[in-house]
Amino acid sequence: MIQDLRFKIQERGQLLIESVVAISILIVGLMGIFGLLSRSLSLNNVVSSQYIASNLAAEGIEITKNLIDANIIQFRPWNQGFSAGSFEAAYDSLNLETDGNRFLLFDSINNVYNYQSGQPTFFKRVIEIDNNNPDEIKVTSKVNWQIKGGSYSVNAEDHFFNWRGSSGGGSGVSQTYVNTYNGADQGVSNGPLTFDGDFSTFMGNSGGAQGNTSIVSSQHTFATPTTINSIQYRMNAGGHCGGNYDKSADYNMYVQYRVAGVWYYLPGSQFSGGTGDGSVSYDTGNITYSTPIANVTDILAYAYGQGHGEDRASNGSFANIFEINYVAR
Amino acid sequence: MTQDTKLKIQEKGFTMVELLVAMSLFMVFVVIASGSFVRALRTQRAVVSLIAANDNGSLSIEQMTREIRTGFGFSLTGNDLNFTNANGTQITYRLNNSTNIIEKGEEGDNFKPITATNVRINKLNFYLQGQLDGDGYPPRITIVINISPNIPTIKNISTNFQTTVSARNLDT
Numbered sequence: 001m002i003q004d005l006r007f008k009i010q011e012r013g014q015l016l017i018e019s020v021v022a023i024s025i026l027i028v029g030l031m032g033i034f035g036l037l038s039r040s041l042s043l044n045n046v047v048s049s050q051y052i053a054s055n056l057a058a059e060g061i062e063i064t065k066n067l068i069d070a071n072i073i074q075f076r077p078w079n080q081g082f083s084a085g086s087f088e089a090a091y092d093s094l095n096l097e098t099d100g101n102r103f104l105l106f107d108s109i110n111n112v113y114n115y116q117s118g119q120p121t122f123f124k125r126v127i128e129i130d131n132n133n134p135d136e137i138k139v140t141s142k143v144n145w146q147i148k149g150g151s152y153s154v155n156a157e158d159h160f161f162n163w164r165g166s167s168g169g170g171s172g173v174s175q176t177y178v179n180t181y182n183g184a185d186q187g188v189s190n191g192p193l194t195f196d197g198d199f200s201t202f203m204g205n206s207g208g209a210q211g212n213t214s215i216v217s218s219q220h221t222f223a224t225p226t227t228i229n230s231i232q233y234r235m236n237a238g239g240h241c242g243g244n245y246d247k248s249a250d251y252n253m254y255v256q257y258r259v260a261g262v263w264y265y266l267p268g269s270q271f272s273g274g275t276g277d278g279s280v281s282y283d284t285g286n287i288t289y290s291t292p293i294a295n296v297t298d299i300l301a302y303a304y305g306q307g308h309g310e311d312r313a314s315n316g317s318f319a320n321i322f323e324i325n326y327v328a329r
Numbered sequence: 330m331t332q333d334t335k336l337k338i339q340e341k342g343f344t345m346v347e348l349l350v351a352m353s354l355f356m357v358f359v360v361i362a363s364g365s366f367v368r369a370l371r372t373q374r375a376v377v378s379l380i381a382a383n384d385n386g387s388l389s390i391e392q393m394t395r396e397i398r399t400g401f402g403f404s405l406t407g408n409d410l411n412f413t414n415a416n417g418t419q420i421t422y423r424l425n426n427s428t429n430i431i432e433k434g435e436e437g438d439n440f441k442p443i444t445a446t447n448v449r450i451n452k453l454n455f456y457l458q459g460q461l462d463g464d465g466y467p468p469r470i471t472i473v474i475n476i477s478p479n480i481p482t483i484k485n486i487s488t489n490f491q492t493t494v495s496a497r498n499l500d501t
Binding site: 015038052054055230 | 347350351354358361362365368369372373375376379380382383386387390394452454456458459462463465466467469471473475488489490491492493494495499500501
């Protein structure tokens with residue numbers, strides 16, 4: 001400490017006053033510096049909660065992505081369950097719930113942020129969905145919190161697109177639908193097959209009450225060779241005949257894929273049979289084949305049913321494709 | 330203490346009282362100042378280690394999520410996460426309970442730390458969902474870290490980081 005004090009004889013006690021003033025000025029200055037340090041400690045608290053919040057916001061985005069991919073895996077429309085609005089989801093949620101403006105809880109036993117158990121934290125997370133465009137979902141994951149009188153928020157935004165090619169609402173894998181039949185009755189076409197994983201919907205058939213052959217096939221051609229993760233299908237076909245001569249009936253169904261110009265049967269997808277007398281039919285049931293196949297250019301499903309009898313009035317046949325779906329990687 | 334004072338001849342020197350007052354004032358000031366400095370140093374150390382804890386937590390989460398996002402074949406052994414990364418290497422992330430450091434192992438061996446020694450990982454939990462074929466969901470991995478600075482005085486200040494990753498490699 002350097003004191004540069006000049007005082008005159010007449011002014012006794014000046015030293016004391018001056019030093020008191022000098023010291024208090026110094027103290028005020030130092031207090032400012034120390035205040036800064038302790039403020040940095042409390043600011044660290046804010047920084048730390050911002051780190052937590054950004055990770056929680058990222059979690060909201062990832063949960064949404066997980067649910068979109070679950071739609072793909074389960075052969076549903078890619079954006080099923082994503083309506084516009086504000087939602088909540090915990091780390092283990094299997095669907096988005098309407099936003100209840102709840103605080104996230106931290107369960108210190110299981111060590112996890114959730115909505116079920118634990119102590120309330122000061123974080124609230126809301127996942128906002130905007131789906132104006134059927135081929136796009138805009139997700140905004142917002143984490144808001146208040147500490148020490150300040151309110152903070154972290155917003156994460158992501159846009160997910162329907163790049164796998166199936167569009168919302170369950171229609172849209174462009175299918176070439178062929179419906180041929182051989183007889184007097186009309187075959188029924190229910191239009192293009194849809195990508196919805198809903199086996200209960202009747203997709204397309206061909207039938208001939210007086211004819212003897214029903215064929216239905218559905219082919220999808222990819223714009224570029226594609227890796228197929230899984231294929232799901234259900235078909236049925238059969239025939240019936242009466243009369244006096246040949247009474248046989250038979251069916252034949254299969255799924256094929258084409259790689260480099262060559263058609264291959266999808267393993268386990270060939271079904272055929274027949275009988276010498278009466279009727280025959282077969283339903284494949286719901287089948288999912290889930291071994292990845294690379295460089296697929298086309299997928300084809302084919303179903304055929306026939307009654308051979310010569311008495312056309314008592315012959316019948318049918319062929320249906322209920323579903324042919326695929327998941328491209 | 331240096332005093333640059335100019336005295337005149339008539340003044341023989343300080344009185345005892347003057348000296349006492351000046352010295353005690355000085356002492357008081359020095360005590361206050363040095364105490365504050367010591368406190369400031371401690372605060373500074375705490376701030377630096379808290380920042381280190383935040384940085385380590387967020388960095389290790391970032392590293393794990395990036396690798397998990399492109400990985401496949403997830404499984405848990407106890408609290409350790411095993412999967413195959415995009416390079417086809419078998420990866421294990423685990424908490425070393427004796428050093429309190431997160432470690433990454435390749436092919437079940439060669440464990441190396443991914444967090445620093447100046448932070449303490451108290452807990453590391455992985456939650457796994459949808460990792461089985463046929464469950465209808467892509468793998469979803471939740472990572473939770475409880476981290477605190479490795480300084481005895483502020484060991485009890487801990488932060489819980491949590492994030493979730495959805496693997497981009499779809500199973501069924």
